[in-house]
Amino acid sequence: ETGVTQSPTHLIKTRGQQVTLRCSSQSGHNTVSWYQQALGQGPQFIFQYYREEENGRGNFPPRFSGLQFPNYSSELNVNALELDDSALYLCASSVTGTSYNEQFFGPGTRLTVL
Amino acid sequence: KQEVTQIPAALSVPEGENLVLNCSFTDSAIYNLQWFRQDPGKGLTSLLLIQSSQREQTSGRLNASLDKSSGRSTLYIAASQPGDSATYLCAVNGGTSYGKLTFGQGTILTVHP
Numbered sequence: 001e002t003g004v005t006q007s008p009t010h011l012i013k014t015r016g017q018q019v020t021l022r023c024s025s026q027s028g029h030n031t032v033s034w035y036q037q038a039l040g041q042g043p044q045f046i047f048q049y050y051r052e053e054e055n056g057r058g059n060f061p062p063r064f065s066g067l068q069f070p071n072y073s074s075e076l077n078v079n080a081l082e083l084d085d086s087a088l089y090l091c092a093s094s095v096t097g098t099s100y101n102e103q104f105f106g107p108g109t110r111l112t113v114l
Numbered sequence: 115k116q117e118v119t120q121i122p123a124a125l126s127v128p129e130g131e132n133l134v135l136n137c138s139f140t141d142s143a144i145y146n147l148q149w150f151r152q153d154p155g156k157g158l159t160s161l162l163l164i165q166s167s168q169r170e171q172t173s174g175r176l177n178a179s180l181d182k183s184s185g186r187s188t189l190y191i192a193a194s195q196p197g198d199s200a201t202y203l204c205a206v207n208g209g210t211s212y213g214k215l216t217f218g219q220g221t222i223l224t225v226h227p
Contacts, residue, residue: 042203043205043217101207103213104160
């Protein structure tokens with residue numbers, strides 16, 4: 001069974017640029033959630049995708065957007081990058097429709113905005 | 115709005131000690147609670163998940179308890195080892211947002227030989 005994978009591992013961008021991060025969910029999982037973790041902080045929920053639609057969003061501006069594909073993989077897009085967007089971006093996959101709903105995380109993408 | 119607090123923020127213990135990490139949350143209407151381990155710069159590894167109807171879960175040297183009515187969970191680590199050194203995060207699933215995890219700030223654990 002393949003776990004959650006993310007690409008790329010590291011990324012360096014400059015302020016104002018756009019970035020796309022990718023996530024492949026664990027086999028059999030139908031839901032992908034994205035989290036942002038600033039240094040020394042706990043992860044913060046960005047949004048969740050289920051059946052290719054956004055299914056809940058945290059306190060993040062619209063320049064954070066996402067997609068989920070029919071194979072349940074997902075992308076996180078961030079436009080007009082700001083210095084404060086520098087963080088570890090984590091993707092988690094799970095199964096919606098069960099009470100168990102354990103979330104499994106990928107290794108993360110480290111984004112640095114200069 | 116769900117808020118999660120972890121105490122202590124950091125803990126340093128000698129190898130072999132038993133220890134307890136604490137987690138509290140403000141909204142008791144949860145589906146479940148997960149404990150994670152995070153090594154520096156890495157992703158999260160799920161350690162234990164406790165359903166809202168359960169009181170505790172055990173895996174090896176780890177035992178997690180849940181008191182939903184008081185909004186508290188503890189993670190007990192028995193016979194700690196240097197390899198246990200990591201950040202431990204508590205996350206609550208539920209309240210008004212099924213599937214959305216609300217995390218605490220974490221406890222940084224150092225186990226020295």
